[in-house]
Amino acid sequence: MANCPAVHGGYPSDYVAVSIAIFAVILLIVRSSFPFLIHKVPSARGSAFWIPVIQVVASFNFLLSLVMAGNFLKYKRSHWWLSCYVWAVWVEGPLGFGLLMSCRIAQAFQLYYAFVKRRLPPVRSHIFLPLSVLPWIAGAAIIHVKKPLNCRCHLQAYWVIAVMCLHALYVAVLVGFTGAIRHIEFRFDELKDLWQGILVSASLIGLWVSAYILNEIHDNISWLQVTSRFILLFTASILVLVFFSISISQPLLTQISFIKRESIEFKTMCQALGIPDSGLLLHGEQAVVIDPNEPLDKLLTHKMFRQSFMAFADSCLAGESVHFFEEVHELGKIPIDDPISRIYMARHIINKYIIAGAAMEVNISHRSRQAILSTPDLTHPDLFTDALNELIQLMKMNLAKDYWSSMYFLKLKDETSVRSNGYEMEQMSGAYSFSPRLSCVNAVDDPFHQDHFSSGSSQDVHHPYP
Structure with a gap:
């Protein structure tokens, strides 16, 4: 140890590596919050929000543990919280790389059940994620009890083999789930992000083993130790950024450019999936006469x-039922022979309206809610029928009665009248189109003595008078 001062850290290259790691963490936070801060995208609830957040926290823990346990800084381990077992065992393992891999496995688990099994996962993410981290916690506890770390926070050879087997096991599980869904034609970047995560995790394992060998076996070569730990932290900082992905949890956010501050191309899942006639009214669309005596569900089919x-309904703070009707109506436009798009749309509706604590949770019975959440087929055409019928009955008793006497209905009647007149005028103008040839008459035949000739046509028509 005395002959190898580089072990204690504090070299200029060490501080450069730490600065790069800090910059990577800042960039990761900016990248994860960019859609919400710049484009004002509403944050999702449940696993769609928490899994990306946990990924960011795990990435920070992983890089911080490498700095604290990798001898980058020169300090004395005089306190228990500076111990190798805190940083190299607990923070780097269960709270760092292990948690990061568990998040990606949880996302792959969700995709497998949704698109292969065509149902929601039997285990919720808030239960699946802690279960996935349990092997890392057990391994960290065993290492903490046995205390095999040396003064440089390195394990002995046979312990390294056991730790590498745990790392390889998680990579193998991720490869298994990814291989099971490789035939699915995803509309977004889910499969690419999974393969990217596998490549990143495998590369990190290889780097960790290489750095261990260089630092442990060649501990008498100062420049080799300094170089190896710099490469380890630098590469880990880059790969953490590459590993992060938000598209698996919130695929619509992949349509937002991180480089250019441009508007969102697709604001709804309907538009992103290419559902026909979704979005705003067309300018030339014919208006439909609204009859208050017609059933509400039939009226709601008119845009x-x-x-x-x-x-x-939004002005009454009760618009979630109408929004739910609209998205289910758009789901009905997707053909049955396009199960992938139907699954995307069904998952979107469930996450937005059905699950407990959803952003726009609708007021339906427990029976209907459980029937949707436990459905064996997310592509079933009647998946939301019972819930929709319940909400239509609620709207009939509450919103519909007040709507007919509101200013919104009066405004709709005016717009319908204007559109109807405009549509009739367009039809008339199409039927009676005036051509320059028909409007060209001689001055003596024109009762208003107007000259209808253009400069080009005046050469072809001869006046009777010079």
């Missing part, structure tokens, strides 16, 4: 009425 009724 003009649905948007007016939705605006009224």
